[in-house]
Amino acid sequence: xxxxxMDASHAVESRLESKHTNHxxxxxxxxxxxxxxxTENVWKIYRTGKVDVPAxxxxxxxxxxxxxxxxxxxxxxxxxxxxxxMGGLAQATRGKVLLxxxxxxxxxxxxxxxxxxxxxxxxxxxxxxxxxxDAYHNIALAQHxxxxxxxxxxFEVVANLLGIGGRLKHKxxxxxxxxxxxxxxxxxxxxxxxxxxxxxxxxxxxxxxxEAVLNLLASLNxxxxxxxVMITHNPEAAAYGHRVLHMRDGLVVDGAxxx
Amino acid sequence: xxxQNVLHRPLRTFITVLAVAVEVTLVIIxxxxxxGLMFESAKRTEGVGADIMVxxxxxxxxxxxxxxxxxxxxxxxxxxxQYVQAVAPVLIQFNSVNGLEIVYGIxxxxxRAVSGGFVFHDGHDLQNPNDILVDDVYAKSxxxxxxxxxxxxxxxxxVAGVVEHxxxxxxxxxxxxxxxxxGAHDKASVFYIKNDRSDRTAxxxxxxxxxxxxxxxxxxxxxxxxxxxxxxxxLNAFINVMIGIAVAIxxxxxxxxxxxxxxxxxxxxxxxxxxxxxxxxxVRIVMSETVLLCLAGVAGGIGLTYLMRAIFVRIFxxxxxxxxxxxxxxxxxxxxxxxLLGASYPAWLASxxxxxxxxxxx
Numbered sequence: 001x002x003x004x005x006m007d008a009s010h011a012v013e014s015r016l017e018s019k020h021t022n023h024x025x026x027x028x029x030x031x032x033x034x035x036x037x038x039t040e041n042v043w044k045i046y047r048t049g050k051v052d053v054p055a056x057x058x059x060x061x062x063x064x065x066x067x068x069x070x071x072x073x074x075x076x077x078x079x080x081x082x083x084x085x086m087g088g089l090a091q092a093t094r095g096k097v098l099l100x101x102x103x104x105x106x107x108x109x110x111x112x113x114x115x116x117x118x119x120x121x122x123x124x125x126x127x128x129x130x131x132x133x134d135a136y137h138n139i140a141l142a143q144h145x146x147x148x149x150x151x152x153x154x155f156e157v158v159a160n161l162l163g164i165g166g167r168l169k170h171k172x173x174x175x176x177x178x179x180x181x182x183x184x185x186x187x188x189x190x191x192x193x194x195x196x197x198x199x200x201x202x203x204x205x206x207x208x209x210x211e212a213v214l215n216l217l218a219s220l221n222x223x224x225x226x227x228x229v230m231i232t233h234n235p236e237a238a239a240y241g242h243r244v245l246h247m248r249d250g251l252v253v254d255g256a257x258x259x
Numbered sequence: 260x261x262x263q264n265v266l267h268r269p270l271r272t273f274i275t276v277l278a279v280a281v282e283v284t285l286v287i288i289x290x291x292x293x294x295g296l297m298f299e300s301a302k303r304t305e306g307v308g309a310d311i312m313v314x315x316x317x318x319x320x321x322x323x324x325x326x327x328x329x330x331x332x333x334x335x336x337x338x339x340x341q342y343v344q345a346v347a348p349v350l351i352q353f354n355s356v357n358g359l360e361i362v363y364g365i366x367x368x369x370x371r372a373v374s375g376g377f378v379f380h381d382g383h384d385l386q387n388p389n390d391i392l393v394d395d396v397y398a399k400s401x402x403x404x405x406x407x408x409x410x411x412x413x414x415x416x417x418v419a420g421v422v423e424h425x426x427x428x429x430x431x432x433x434x435x436x437x438x439x440x441x442g443a444h445d446k447a448s449v450f451y452i453k454n455d456r457s458d459r460t461a462x463x464x465x466x467x468x469x470x471x472x473x474x475x476x477x478x479x480x481x482x483x484x485x486x487x488x489x490x491x492x493x494l495n496a497f498i499n500v501m502i503g504i505a506v507a508i509x510x511x512x513x514x515x516x517x518x519x520x521x522x523x524x525x526x527x528x529x530x531x532x533x534x535x536x537x538x539x540x541x542v543r544i545v546m547s548e549t550v551l552l553c554l555a556g557v558a559g560g561i562g563l564t565y566l567m568r569a570i571f572v573r574i575f576x577x578x579x580x581x582x583x584x585x586x587x588x589x590x591x592x593x594x595x596x597x598x599l600l601g602a603s604y605p606a607w608l609a610s611x612x613x614x615x616x617x618x619x620x621x
Binding site for chain 2: 084087089090110113114116117118120122124128129130131132133137141142145146187
């Protein structure tokens, strides 16, 4: 069993345990499971000229390890801002963001960068692959930035898992949207992040490709125990998650905590 | 990723590399031209074959800038010094018609005694007052033929011979003629002294110093080392200004190129930041691309320099452009440092981009 599979089995076991105990947040050893991500009264206020515009207005959310959580809400309700704050791309104005036990709100920009490098994988609506690089180098880039050496075994497993082994020499402009998103997902998970934050990953895809990508994310969650938080406008896509958070006007109005 | 990024916009890359190449070429050619002219001039002065050169007090080593204030009778006194084998007085005039050249007014006999005589490609030595000798380089570049009339210093000369280059000047006339033309009767610009043995130069220098205190007395073996840009007033400043212009070209082009690159790649920078790339990582990428562009520019610049030299020398055969490894190295450093300075602000700008804003950049 390779390390990927071992991690996966452990995470899946934990997740199943969690479900079997009716979300009691206790592992089978009786230890209390801690959220991989937790926000406490998080505010994010943007300043436009002399006007303060609150994008988040006191968000409290818990994400448990191995969960697949969907976030829904109308445009402008703060979904993307919340994802950025959760992943340390943006700093919360007030409140606490705990990622794997680290409080992002008290960290410097450099420290958040290091944390993001090791614990967070992002997937974007527009794929955001580097156009000058082929798929292989787009994926390897994440490992390169992590600077702990290229892991060919992990790379191969991920590439095969995502079914892009035959497209590695192709540049983004030579691939379909679905293929590009699979490469983007591979880039996000190749460094074994604790959590994958996906911002409308199917927003630019047709129905068939969307379904393939969603199945892939579900499979990563199920088979590898990958914690995933996904923003979507589509209720059918949201249904792939274990739990759906509903946001409105910068607040989570439903599904914020594990029951 | 660095090379891929550089190749992504081939036209921009080409223009940037070309600008750096022009910068490098400008530096090497300007320095090579000035030092080449001085080096060539010094080599010709050395080629006279003398051991010592005597000039009037405070005279420049650039003999064309000195007048003719020394009585020619000094030659007689110098000839009587111990160890002195021959003394050749030379009157020097600066000719600016049809190019910049110096004309030596010589006494054929004493000049031959010091220099060992001309090697004639064609014709014969100076015999008549209006005779002129031209060296082979001058003859080739100006298409001068034996027997033709050559208008020099507002005077018509008869080309009596074509000689091997390297004996002080490219044009030689009889001293009395030049004295008459320039109103410098019984005057000379320089005395070339030939010793009976070359290892007695120091002793002869001491003797001449005693005879002619305050005169400029220079052993010819040190002459080339004296012919540097620092000895010619204003030349260093000129070279520095030209280098400054070259650096400014490189700096501005790299700045503009990298700045537009950063603006164009804003979203990519956001992606890199989302992957956890530090500010240092992004600065390194920008700087690495800059170094790559500069090195390509330097390589192109070196090639362009040799091409320019070949063209210059073909058009102006009397020109000497000295390309030295030292100045190629300096041009490399100047180009890379200038490029890095030009890229520093764009790199800083890139490293400080807000990742969220960068990711939403259209």
